[in-house]
Amino acid sequence: MTITYDVAGMTCGHCVASITAEVSKVEGVQAVQVDLKAGRVTVTSETPVDPGLVVVAVDAAGYAVTGLSS
């Protein structure tokens, strides 16, 4: 399953790397794909991942989840 989050503040490859590293640590996350231009982070997992934990991980990387996109 995948969930896509809108994330504010990403501007370059360093941002992508930071977010990927932090969100990858969240329990159950199998893959993290960042679309820099669109400001979206797609999280893939086999079992549901608590969105609150993803929000915390993005925050830890220095960015903010502004919503869920579909």
Ligand SMILES: [Cu+2]
């Ligand atoms: Cu950056």
